[in-house]
Amino acid sequence: MLFSTQAFLILFLPLVLIAFYNCVKIKILRQLVLISASLLFYGIWNWHFVPFLVLLTFVNWIIACQYGKNIQKGWLTGGVILNLAMLGFFKYANFFAENIDDLFGIHHTTWNIIMPLGISFFVFQKISYLVDLRRGNKHIYNLIDFFEFVTFFPQLISGPIVRHNEIIPQFEKNPINPQLWENISKGLCLILIGLVKKAGIAESIAMTCNPLFDQAASGQILNMTEGWVAAIAYSLQIFFDFSGYSDMAIGTALLFGLQLPYNFNAPYQSHNLQEFWRRWHMTLSRFLRDYLYIPLGGNRCGPIRQSANLITTMLLAGLWHGAGWSFVAWGGMHGIGLTINHAWKKVVPFSFPRHISWIITLLFLSFSWVLFRAENFSTASHIWQSMIGMNGFGTYNIRHNIVFYLAILLVLFCPSSQNLINNYLRPSKWIAIIGGIASAYFILLIGGRIPDAFIYFRF
Incomplete structure (x- = not known):
């Protein structure tokens, strides 16, 4: 879904706001509204990649939790490699294969790989979080906080590239406050x-x-x-x-x-x-x-x-x-x-x-x-x-x-x-x-x- 469409501006966004502020006093409910809306927002573009987004987010959270339990940096290194591998496969597999084939004079038949929308942005988010953990940041978040951080629909597809410590602490704050x-x-x-x-x-x-x-x-x-x-x-x-x-x-x-x-x-x-x-x-x-x-x-x-x-x-x-x-x-x-x-x-x-x-x-x-x-x-x-x-x-x-x-x-x-x-x-x-x-x-x-x-x- 595009921001610059009537469907988003006069239908999707108002309905999400109504649902959000109807349960705004309960943190987990307002988070579930935003996560559900974000997955719907992403899925309207291509539902096939919603499971990929959910699975990759869940795997990264598991990796962070495992690191929090035993402080073995191998978990984080493996997580970064996994994220880079996903980005490399979807975005660069054809590019590298074509150039390798050209070196040997072979015609490359383009593989039918469809790149998940926004993968460059949400992969960078996950990598920055895992690297921060490796550098000594001890924030291991609960599953709901982490999912909202990754999937929050305004920044999911094209950024801004948000860091975990910039936005996750804001989830605790009730939006109905003097700044509303x-x-x-x-x-x-x-x-x-x-x-x-x-x-x-x-x-x-x-x-x-x-x-x-x-x-x-x-x-x-x-x-x-x-x-x-x-x-x-x-x-x-x-x-x-x-x-x-x-x-x-x-x-x-x-x-x-x-x-x-x-x-x-x-x-x-x-x-x-x-x-x-x-x-x-x-x-x-x-x-x-x-x-x-x-x-x-x-x-x-x-x-x-x-x-x-x-x-x-x-x-x-x-x-x-x-x-x-x-x-x-x-x-x-x-x-x-x-x-x-x-x-x-x-x-x-x-x-x-x-x-x-x-x-x-x-x-x-x-x-x-x-x-x-x-x-x-x-x-x-x-x-x-x-x-x-x-x-x-x-x-x-x-x-x-x-x-x-x-x-x-x-x-x-x-x-x-x-x-x-x-x-x-x-x-x-x-x-x-x-x-x-x-x-x-x-x-x-x-x-x-x-x-x-x-x-x-x-x-």
């Missing part, structure tokens, strides 16, 4: 902002972005204007699509009195690549930092080793996004970019003015997003050639051009959603009226469209 109406009002505002980002901006920009990438993939030559429009359009589309999902997830959780970590903080206002990764997909960035980059040695070693750690981390980040060499290369671009960023600060005795470094960062991101979006290296190469003027200048008629230019202004100059809600929004009947009208409009708007899945569902 503040949580509900902020939650509704975030859901509306996310809906506007997804249905109003990302899907409108996709009508410009997708045809241009399709033309490049088919071998058609794009002129310079078309190349830049394609790159900028996808940079905007992926931000508004994924940050819109995150806003709706965080807002939905607030309706149940639960706070999820923020995932975006105006990333296109970054002045260098290091700052960008502190602002973009923040929960993934910290996962990569805490569970990969730092264990590899982080910045506690010499410059060559640190560079290797950065590049390795980003190569694996690229592979996490998709089973394809273009994703790996995209991660490599960012790894090299981060290495240069770190080296520049240590070696070069001057810094660019902030507005120049901002422009350089945006240019790098625009070129790198082309590789992320392109179906293959050939498509990316065609668009890059156009961007540097090798195919002439030309013009292009941007669809929904007002939305396109407004989106550019929003990402470059406006505060993030959470800063807007927390620091600028104040209770007002006019905000409530405008928000209600906007909500009704966008709910009607999405009812007349074929549902378009969020971009990160494929990862």
